[in-house]
Amino acid sequence: MEQAVHLDGITKRFPGVVANDDVDLAVEKGTVHALLGENGAGKTTLMNVLYGLYQPTEGTVNVHGETQQFDSPRDAIDEGVGMIHQHFMLVDPMTVTENITLGNEPRKWLGLTVDSEQSREQVRELSERYGFDVDPDARIEDVGVGVQQRVEILKALYRGADVLILDEPTAVLTPQEVEDLFRVLEELTDQGKTIIFITHKLGEAMEAADEITVLREGKNVGTVPADDITREELAEMMVGREVLLDLDREPAEPGRSILDVDDLVVEDDRGVRAVDGISLEVRAGEVLGIAGVDGNGQSELVEAITGLQMPDEGTITYDDVDRTTDSRRERIEAGLAYIPEDRQERGLVMDFDLVENGLLGSQHAADYTSKGRIDWNHTRDHAEEIIEEYDVRPPDANAHAKSLSGGNQQKFVVGREFARDPRLVVASHPTRGVDVGSMEFIHDQINALREAGRAVLLISSNLDEVQSLSDRLAVVYEGEIVDIVDPERVTEEQLGLLMAGQQPDAVPTIAANGEGHQ
Amino acid sequence: MSDDGPSRNGDDPPAPASDDRWSQYRQRLIRLGQTSVGERILIAVSALLLSLVVGTIIVTAAGLMATCRSPVLTFGSTTLCYDPFYVFNRLFLGALGDPFTGGWSPLNAQFAATLRETTILVFTGLSVALAFRAGIFNIGTQGQLIIGALAAALTVLWAGSLVSGTIALVLFIPLGLLAGAIGGGLYGAIPGALKAYADANEVITTIMLNFVAVRVSLYLVRNHFADPTSQATQTRTLPVEGQFPSILFDPRTDFSLLALLIALVFVGGVYYLLEHTAFGYDLRTAGIQPAAAEYGGVDSARTILTSLTLSGALGGIGGAVFVMMTLGKFQTGIPSYGFDGITVSILAGNNPIGAVFAAFLFGVLKSGSNVVAFATNVPPQLVGVLRGLIILFVAMPEFFRIIGRRLARGQSDRQATATAGGGADD
Incomplete structure (x- = not known):
């Protein structure tokens, strides 16, 4: 299998803090890869490095087999890496189409004006290809959170992303929307896209991912296939010891x-x-x-x-x-x-x-x-x-x-x-x-x-x-x-x-x- | 600004480096938001000097283009009509009554004029600053000042018709100040209540109420309280017991040290209120982080109403002082002290103690402008440009500092994600 992303020995230091410590991460093309860890384990920092928001202190970023130097997210987008942040970056009063094409609108009349017909078509096509149920003319403020998230994904795809990073994508979703999202992820990987999603929820990682990499205190604890690991083992990897804190305590004697x-x-x-x-x-x-x-x-x-x-x-x-x-x-x-x-x-x-x-x-x-x-x-x-x-x-x-x-x-x-x-x-x-x-x-x-x-x-x-x-x-x-x-x-x-x-x-x-x- | 990357010093927050130009500016703004008091004073002084340099260029350019009978300099066919150094000399030293010439006394008339302006501006600056600290943009200090001025004048005139003598001497000034405070306070309470209980934007309501105040005072004075002996739209002159005594200074200067002293007492009072009382804590919390204030049990509606009322009261007292010290009567067409108060407050970083210095700078510029008009042939419009330039240069760093602090707050989430100690990455 071809590697879509390979992070090699990434260390990211901030003054007084080591957010990532010599982290390796290999993600195969066409798979869903979960990045699991407790809050503050350095998951988001690592992905910000991949997305060009941060430059690694040490280590290299390889995308599609080539070493990359991303100075900004724009460089990452040019190489087909897209990131969907937890807080959506959409313009509420604008339509789905306008949001998706923003900054990359198809032009007409010698580039003087936006070809809104064409952009609508492009968005509709894109949305149909991946089985997204999104109305290109709806306004962002009128659609639900789940749809907004799909718009964010479409935006990344529109800009040519092959590797999609999702930061805690389920935090804002209802269980049904989570199901829908996982279906969307499956459709995307079927068509050759690569997904990395950040989560601290065991169940989701096991359900949606093909492989899971666990981060703890900025270090890579290990990468495991999602099919042959138990929740308990995963939890232990996350926390670094037996998880269920067996508190020594008296049974409750509730009063009034x-x-x-x-x-x-x-x-x-x-x-x-x-x-x-x-x-x-x-x-x-x-x-x-x-x-x-x-x-x-x-x-x-x-x-x-x-x-x-x-x-x-x-x-x-x-x-x-x-x-x-x-x-x-x-x-x-x-x-x-x-x-x-x-x-x-x-x-x-x-x-x-x-x-x-x-x-x-x-x-x-x-x-x-x-x-x-x-x-x-x-x-x-x-x-x-x-x-x-x-x-x-x-x-x-x-x-x-x-x-x-x-x-x-x-x-x-x-x-x-x-x-x-x-x-x-x-x-x-x-x-x-x-x-x-x-x-x-x-x-x-x-x-x-x-x-x-x-x-x-x-x-x-x-x-x-x-x-x-x-x-x-x-x-x-x-x-x-x-x-x-x-x-x-x-x-x-x-x-x-x-x-x-x-x-x-x-x-x-x-x-x-x-x-x-x- | 140079094109190469900004040199960051060590205490900068960890920043996503990016060749994105905006993010560089963003970092600079955030850095500006973290400046210490010493740095801020240094910035203000540098900005002042820079504004003088730019002002010199403008005056020189204008002087080259203008035609006049007796040019300051002539080279060939070019003439320089205005001497920029002399203009600034008059603007600043003139306002102080020429401190570097022999026989200078701090009690001179021009310095008194400067302090007279300063006194009123301290009140309006405090008024705006107090509201600002509560997160409220009170543009209505001008209207509150007018209503306070009118209330003070009418109350003292009415009291003057009842009593005189020693009682009047002791009573009238406090009475006038109280009337001004109540008048301005109630007038500030209107937008306060509208914001607190009807969610009406205070910027809009206070601006509108400024017009109302002008018209209402015009109507009342013209139709009910006019001085029959005068052509101007004004009330009768206040009894002498209701006018601030000019201590040490010449009575013709219309300045009273007592009024300045009262202004300084109010500065201390507002500082104490903000920093040492539970109400001040509520007000500041509501001003910088309303959600946290709500969490901390601050009644936001009450805080809004109270702070706008107090802000209005300060403006109203400013009006009362203007009537009882400067004019000696109420007259329509009150100068824009309230609006200048906004600039004074921004200049002072909304700090009550800083407001004294900002008001003094403003006072110098106001009274210095008159000296320039008197001593040179520079047109008053050009002097206005210089004044505006100085204010702009000194106020802008403060303004950008406020933006920088906002930006820094927005970024704190992202920063927290980056630190291993505590990721708010959920």
Whole structure:
């Protein structure tokens, strides 16, 4: 078989960080190759090197058997390498055709004007050849995310890409759209295209790829055929040790109900019911996990519970007090800690230093502010305590949040929220992007909160995390809870089916009172 | 700018090198966004000097093209009508009352005129800066200043009809300032409420309200509060207790040290509010990262309303000072202090303390322009060009710095992906 891409000994250093360390990668023509690894393993950096966004510190890039020197993505595109980023780069008010041909439009009248008829034809042809169901005249703002992604793929194909890099292509897709995408990938490889896709999800890599290369801490751990490897083996390659963190812990002794959500309905910006009648209860001393494919209403559920979005129907009760219409601040004052999904947008003010960030959410609390005046000395001490306890690096309270790496930002946010001594903790992807050591520390902290009788609602797309930390595990699909299961006895297969909205047999369901039944 | 790649120093963020020209400019902008205070002052001074160089060229060119009776220089048939060095000498030294000549006293009339302009501009600069820090672009300081000025004048005139003597002496100035603050504050609260509760763009509403303020004040003064003894559209003169006393300076200069002192107290107050109070924290957070502010429990509607009200109040106090110090009455056709406040604020990087220096530069240019018009035959339009040039040169680095910071924020995601310690590559 012919090699479409061969990266040879790629090392990419940034000041103070080695993002890729002597990575080899060989991708055969006409195959789907998954690049698997935890967040921060260096997957995206490696692909940015292939795409010409970064120049490697050491090593060479070979495409179609020839050594290449890509100084910019344009060079890569000229050699038939296209990349579809996670955040689409499309012009919303323009049509599919205009977006695809943008910058390379067929011309007429001596190049004075765009030949829109011809470009429409070309796009239609291209779309039909690969079996894409895309209307060339639709406006980007009117079509769904799945279609937008196909437009991005078509854009790369239109520019003559033979090798397509997809960065976390499934993160924004519904399960059906994921299925469609995988079909599209198959069609593309059948016609001789080569696909590299970046993912941190085991299941997807195994389902869609022919070969899988695992990256860990910037190094290539190994390349394996997708057919003869198990999930467990893959997971071990990713993390570097046995994965299922068998936490040594007492069975839950849940106390009274701390959070009560009843028949909650939250509509998203487009008026779609993102949360469609969810009821749940989290009691003192237990962790309720929420598992599901991203985008099945988790964000909206969390925002409604934490007071960032007002629900359209239903009630939210903390400690027997109805807080459905309470403001965000009132909920913080009622003892809520919240680790947000998006630390850079919500959890931290990027232009503030850590002292100021340590105050976020407590700026009106009597501990830090009296008569409207902030006690900056006390606030500084507080920030330094978080930095110390959570090993935030660099250990400098004057550092601006934006100068920290993602993992350290996350550690600071987690530290700040847990330091509130909360009664109720809502943790959304609490270990996203942090290194393995910090991950265990954060997990220990969550367990400590549980043992101290706090109520924890844990949302994560990392199945291992929700399974190992939760006492009960609710699976959401399209804004509804499909089932609440016993995380110790449920299998990954059963979870996968539940997350796809199906109801497998013999699921170890668990009732709200903690008594399991089959 | 040279064509070869920019020399990057070590503390630059890791950047995707690319021969793409835009990405080079982008890196430069981001670098500019990270400049320290010292570097920024250095940049401002260099920009000022550069603007003088460019200004010299323009004045020389204009001087060569103009015809005049007594040229400064003559070579053959070419004549130079304006002396650029003398123009700048008058513009700057004239504004200070010629500090390098014998017998200079800081109490001279021209320096007083400079400080008089500075005082009002400090208020309008603070007004714009406060709103800016909350992420609100208040173009309406001019209107708020007019309403504040009118409210102060009418209140003091009304009070003057009731009491006089010592009580008036103690009471009238605070009363006038309070009236100005309330008038301007309420006038700022209108766009504030519209933005907070109806999502109306404050740029549009404040601009429109400027026109409303001009017309309403014109109508009120002409039809209800006109001074019967005057042809101009103005109110009667305020009682003397309601006018700022000229301390040390000549009363004819219409400048009062007390007013300047009050302005400086407000600078300290706004600084304290922003940096040391919970409300200031809310305001700054809402200004630079609204999503994080919401997360931190900041009530965004209330913050918008409060900050625009305070911003309006500062503009209104500026108007009150203008009435009680400079004019001694309310008169239509108030100079564009509010609009100049926008430039003062940008020049100061929206920093209340910086606003004092920016306002002083503005004051120098304003009063210096008059000296130039008086001392030379350079047309006032050309002086306007020089003023604009200086402002443009000094303000632009600040402006690009703001853009650079925006860009840097956009890039932080991409950077995080690159660092092994924490990839937000999900």
